[in-house]
Amino acid sequence: MTKFLASFALSITLACAFITTSIVHASPVDTYEFRDEVTKIRFNDLTKELRCPKCQNQNLADSNSPIAADLRREVYDLLEQGKADSEIVNFMVARYGDFVLYRPRVNSLTYILWFGPALLLLIGVIVVVMIIRKKPQATVEKTLSTEQQSQLDNILKDK
Template identity: 70%
Template sequence: MLNKILFITLLSVSYLLVSNTVYASPVETFEFNDEVTKVRFQALSKELRCPKCQNQNLADSNSPIAEDLRRELYELLQQGKADSEIIDFMVARYGEFVLYRPRVSSVTYILWFGPILLIFIGVIVVIVILRKKPVSKAALALNSEQQAKLKQLLADNADESSHPASPSAAPLTSASKEKE
């Protein structure tokens, strides 16, 4: 029994040690000449999207393409390129998708102004629905002729239910169902 507990404990500990190293990713270390370049690298890596990881920027992604793009970003910064030049280079190479916040252009108008337009249309629809003229109580009220006809129908219905006029009007029972 003691051997079994010892075996399970050792197996659990070894699993924890091995599983932790599987999820650990190598840390990229870039050496920067000054603190300003390091801050620019961090800002640009948060502004650029990983082409493989749909909802992650370069700083958060561990994919191989993100590593390549971070290396490319580092090299461009070491060459003394401006932020706008780096962004233009990345967009030219990978398309507008690489921008985490797309630029406002004729291609992206629907992204920027679509939600505002939908809210505006929704407000107009709500206003139109609320402004519709409600049905007045006068239109719902019955005139005297309709009231008399309704009373007559109710009275006829009450007479028929208390005195069945014919056997066919009587409700069906299990015996009458068997005859049919």
């Protein structure tokens, strides 16, 4: 009987732990009804292109934060209003700045972001070329004296 009660208590404990952890990890799922398949694809593309302002390294589609859910709903509403993708992106940038774009636009604030790696690569290539092409230090020419030259000639003749 004791074994039965111990196993029953253990199974109750495990069941409670499972229920508790599954509730903690549950996240809401957005369900939207689209007019057509093209709008659904546009929605998915936009939510994958726009970054969550709170999460920083997640796009709107992957984030579970409340602001991401609000922005997904905003994207859906704008699509339902017939807005173009560029209009929706411009709206989000006007509201949250260039940070919401995974691929920021090229402007004076993002030049270093876009061209910095290429510039560093170019500098690296120039440094490597300069090291390779660098001539050895000027060597002092050593000339043989007439006595040394005659000794060398004798050695070469003997062989």
